[in-house]
Each structure stands twice: as C-alpha cells, then as structure tokens.
Amino acid sequence: MRIFSSYFKERWVILLIYVVALFLLMWMYIGLFPSIKSQAQSFNQLIQQMPEGLRSAFGADAFDYSNLGSYLSTEMFGFLWPLVMIIFTLSWAANALAGEVELGTVEIVLSKPVSRLRVYWERYLAGVAALFIYVVFSILSLIPFARLYSIDISHLHPVLLSLLCFLFGMAVFSLGTLLSAIFSDKSKVYAFGAGLLVLTYVLNIVASLKDSLSDLKYGSFFYYFNPAQAIVHDKIVTEGYWVFILFSLVTVLLGAWYWNRRDITA
Amino acid sequence: MIEIRELHKYFGEVKAVNGISFTVQKGEIFGFLGPNGAGKSTTIRCLMDFIRPTSGSLTIAGLDAQRDSVAIKRKVGYVSPDVHLYPHWTGKQHLDFVERLNSGGSWRKELVKRFSLKETVRAKNLSSGNKQKLGLILAMMGKPELLILDEPTVALDPLLQNLFYESLKTYQQEGGTVFISSHNLSEIERICDRVAIIRQGKLADVDNVATLRKRKMHMVTLRLAGKAAMPDPTEFGKVEIISRGSDQLTFRYTGEINDLVKRLARYEIADLEIAHASLEDVFLEFYKN
Numbered sequence A: 001m002r003i004f005s006s007y008f009k010e011r012w013v014i015l016l017i018y019v020v021a022l023f024l025l026m027w028m029y030i031g032l033f034p035s036i037k038s039q040a041q042s043f044n045q046l047i048q049q050m051p052e053g054l055r056s057a058f059g060a061d062a063f064d065y066s067n068l069g070s071y072l073s074t075e076m077f078g079f080l081w082p083l084v085m086i087i088f089t090l091s092w093a094a095n096a097l098a099g100e101v102e103l104g105t106v107e108i109v110l111s112k113p114v115s116r117l118r119v120y121w122e123r124y125l126a127g128v129a130a131l132f133i134y135v136v137f138s139i140l141s142l143i144p145f146a147r148l149y150s151i152d153i154s155h156l157h158p159v160l161l162s163l164l165c166f167l168f169g170m171a172v173f174s175l176g177t178l179l180s181a182i183f184s185d186k187s188k189v190y191a192f193g194a195g196l197l198v199l200t201y202v203l204n205i206v207a208s209l210k211d212s213l214s215d216l217k218y219g220s221f222f223y224y225f226n227p228a229q230a231i232v233h234d235k236i237v238t239e240g241y242w243v244f245i246l247f248s249l250v251t252v253l254l255g256a257w258y259w260n261r262r263d264i265t266a
Numbered sequence B: 001m002i003e004i005r006e007l008h009k010y011f012g013e014v015k016a017v018n019g020i021s022f023t024v025q026k027g028e029i030f031g032f033l034g035p036n037g038a039g040k041s042t043t044i045r046c047l048m049d050f051i052r053p054t055s056g057s058l059t060i061a062g063l064d065a066q067r068d069s070v071a072i073k074r075k076v077g078y079v080s081p082d083v084h085l086y087p088h089w090t091g092k093q094h095l096d097f098v099e100r101l102n103s104g105g106s107w108r109k110e111l112v113k114r115f116s117l118k119e120t121v122r123a124k125n126l127s128s129g130n131k132q133k134l135g136l137i138l139a140m141m142g143k144p145e146l147l148i149l150d151e152p153t154v155a156l157d158p159l160l161q162n163l164f165y166e167s168l169k170t171y172q173q174e175g176g177t178v179f180i181s182s183h184n185l186s187e188i189e190r191i192c193d194r195v196a197i198i199r200q201g202k203l204a205d206v207d208n209v210a211t212l213r214k215r216k217m218h219m220v221t222l223r224l225a226g227k228a229a230m231p232d233p234t235e236f237g238k239v240e241i242i243s244r245g246s247d248q249l250t251f252r253y254t255g256e257i258n259d260l261v262k263r264l265a266r267y268e269i270a271d272l273e274i275a276h277a278s279l280e281d282v283f284l285e286f287y288k289n
Helices: A002-038 A040-048 A052-057 A068-075 A080-096 A098-103 A106-110 A116-140 A142-148 A158-182 A186-209 A211-219 A227-233 A238-261 B040-047 B069-073 B091-101 B108-114 B128-140 B158-173 B185-191 B209-213 B257-264 B279-288
Strands: B002-011 B014-024 B029-033 B055-060 B076-079 B146-150 B177-182 B194-199 B202-208 B217-224 B238-244 B248-254 B269-276
Touching: A002 A040, A002 A068, A002 A080, A002 A116, A002 A142, A002 B091, A068 A142, A068 A227, A080 A098, A080 A116, A080 A158, A080 A186, A098 A106, A098 A158, A098 A186, A106 A116, A106 B091, A116 A142, A116 A158, A116 A238, A158 A186, A158 A227, A158 A238, A186 A211, B002 B040, B014 B040, B014 B194, B029 B040, B029 B185, B040 B055, B040 B146, B040 B177, B076 B128, B091 B108, B091 B128, B108 B128, B108 B158, B128 B146, B128 B158, B158 B177, B158 B185, B177 B185, B194 B209, B202 B209, B217 B257, B257 B269
Parallel strands: B014 B202, B029 B177, B029 B194, B076 B146, B146 B177
Antiparallel strands: B002 B014, B002 B055, B194 B202, B217 B248, B217 B269, B238 B248
16 A cells, blocks of 8 residues: 555645644534524525525525524535535545646656556545545534534434535545546646536536426436435435445546556656 | 567557567667657657557567566666656655565665765755656666666766766676667767667667667768869769868768778878768668668
C-alpha cells in the first residue's frame, strides 16, 4: 500500500482543511439553532412561501425549523454539504490520475515495478478513505456540538445520514475517478464532472416542477440523496442504496479498464 | 537485452514509428539517434509500456514489454528528457518513495555522493540540472540491469555530463546495459558501442559507432602550389563542396580514399588535409538521403 500511503500523505493537509472547515460550519449551524428554533414558526412560514421547485432545490421540502435534523438537512445538507463534497471528491479524483499524467509524475511510479492497476486501485482506495474521514468528521461532529448546546438528538439518525452521504460521495468520487482515468488534464475532469452533476441536479428540479417530467428524477443523484428522510425519518429511498453502489461499481470498473489500456501521455 | 520487431505506433494519421526493428545486446551502450520528432521517445515510451504499440513486438530480457511490464521494471531504470518530480517533495522524499517501490538493493548512498545531490531541497526549488541529477539517481539507484535513458543530459552542464558518462562506463563495466537516445552526436560518439539512426519513424541504419565513422566519408582541404587552376572536384567522385576559394578547396568526399589520392596525384599540391568525417557528417548524410 505504498502508493496509497504516499498519496494520502501528500493530500492529508487538504483533507484536514476541508474537515476543519465543515467542523466549524457544523458548530456555527448548531450554535445558531436555539435562536432559530425560538423563531421557527416565522421561518417555516417564510420557507412555505417559496416555490416547490426552489424548496426542493435547497432540500427544504421537508422543512421544520423546530427540529434540528430538519433544520440541518435544509440549511447544511440540502445544498452546501453536497457542493463542498463534490468539489472535494472531484479534486481528489482529478489529482489522483489525470493530475499525475498532466504533471508527468506518473512516470516516476510507472517506471518502477508497479502495475497500472495497482496505481489505480491504491489511489482510489486513498480517496475512499479520505471520503470516509470527511463524512464521519463532518457529520458526526453534530453529536458533540448538540451536547455542547444541550440539544436533544435522541430522535435523530446521524449514522444513517452518514451512510447516505458516504454512498453519494462514493458515486461522485467514482465518476471523478473514471473521468480522471480518461483525461490527461485535471481541468477536464472538473469540467465534465461538475457538468454532469449540475445536469442531474437540474433534472431533479425540472422533475419536481412538472408532473409530465417527473420520471426524470430517477436519472438524478439528488432524488436519491434526501438527507431529511435519513436523519429525521431514518429512511433512505430504497433504490438509493443500489443506485449509488451500482453506479460506483460500474464507473470505477470502467475507469480501471480504460486506465489499463490507454496511452499514458500528457 | 532489448528486441524490437516491426514496431509501429500511430497517433491517428501520424505515423510516429513506422516499422522499426533492432536489438540491443547485453552489456553494450546502444545509442538511439535522431532529430526531434523522429520517433525516439515514442519507441522508448512503448518499451516502458507508457504507450501501447499499434503493432509489433518489444521484449526486454526475453519478457514482453506490455504483458510482463512489472517484471521488466524490476530490471530497468528509466530517465525521461524532462524529469518530472513532485514539486513539493524534497529529493529525500523522492528517494525514499522510489526506494520503497524498488525491490532489491540500492545504490542510493553511492549515487547521492557521486552526484553531490542536496537531498533536502524541494523539487520546485531545484535547477533543471539538479532535477536531472535527481532523475538519474532515481533511475540508477535500484541497481537495474538495463538503463533506458531518453535524452538524459539535456539539462546537465559539461562537468556533470562528464561525471554522467563516467558513471555509465562504470555501470557498463559492472555488466549493465544502456539504451540511450540523443540528438547529441558527440555524446553518442563518445560513449556508445553501437547506434541506431531513426528518421521520420523509420530506421535509417544500425551499426557500430566506429564503422559509421569509417563510412568512407572524409573532409578534404586542398591547396594547390603555384597558380594552377583549381580542379573541378566532381571529377573525384561523390563530393560536396564546403568552401571554394581561389587557392583553397574544402569538400566532403564519399568513396574509396585510394581513388581520391590517385586523382589528386595529378596536381601539384601545396597542402592537403584529409580527415575522417565526424559522426555528425555521417548523420547528416543519412538525413539528406
């Protein structure tokens, strides 16, 4: 696991920055919750006046600001957390392969007794480990912070939310890894990855705006990624598990196949 | 040690390498000569399995370059023309990393000392010469049986180049084989036993450096005595005039030297200088043809 450890060591500071930033964000949201809760009725009314599509876009369709889970899923997990996670995972994936090809440093590794597939899988596993740390620290930090502000969370399900977020993250990271295996340029991984995810995000919103297009939601990650359902109602859309797992498997295997057969040249 | 048979590598319509075949024997220093874009790096990248040939076969120590890539790389050290390093890593971090990836022994200490490498400097702060030094150490430290060097001295100053040539000779004496690409003719002439010349993706020739130099190509400078008219050099055979003055003629002659001397004997000569053509002249002749 030398490639795994070297890549992880190289990027742990970046991981730490993301984790600390989300840690502080969680602290801020939970710190604000007691005052938000005291004015929950007006917030709820305000959000209720928003168009359904907009509420759905920001994960506020199951809002209730008197409930910490509902508040967090609207304020943090509806938009900001997935956005930061997408940036984090695409950046990690882009640097793992395309970045190395672009920089030429992939030659250092591939000129040694190391197979292409070993490089691929160890870099992928380093990303999975980073994603796991990212998810665990950014989500489960709500437990100590809730205690700090004496907020009861016994009715919430942060572990299930972590699982949902991890699976969603795996799907995005695997897509990024596939793109990173195809391209020799990090910027293309960002462009195509972000482009595809924005497309699926728009699909989900469009599906919620018009009944005749409602089936489009099945083509969007954001339909399956419903943090409010997970943290408040202890539920994940049944297909969600399979969609994220199968998508991750297919993309990561496709990436491995392509990486193993392509010409590696910047 | 290396066997390349009918190697073709096309990038779309571009025929980067178009059917080359040659072998490199164990224990020799083999030069791979050609101008930029001739197909040298493409061939080397196929050998290293960075890119895959369109057709043809490449073997190193009897192992297939693609199928047995990992086993081959236990035996091979490689240097690229622009050594690519992790900008934020120090030399030591690079050496540690490669040492862990290499299996077997290490010449790390000896090489660091020989090349006077400062291990604590980050790669982004190294001069191009020092980057090249580090690249050479990374390639050689795993005690490889074969060194594949793609224009390895481009960034080295003359002192370091000499040190590098000496290291290669020592390496050869210890049983190592070297495959080195270059467009620096004096470098090839100085260190190589045999050379392959590649031109537009095709092999122009493979021969001993000494034989190439003796390709019956000579530089002739002739000065006639008195006020005799300068001869028409074309009467001597295959010549190319380099310079022509009222009393001096310099030309490149290709052919039997005896025939030339017999023809020149008809003139009253004040001064005559005949020298072997440099490898560069031989090389240029290949490209002209």
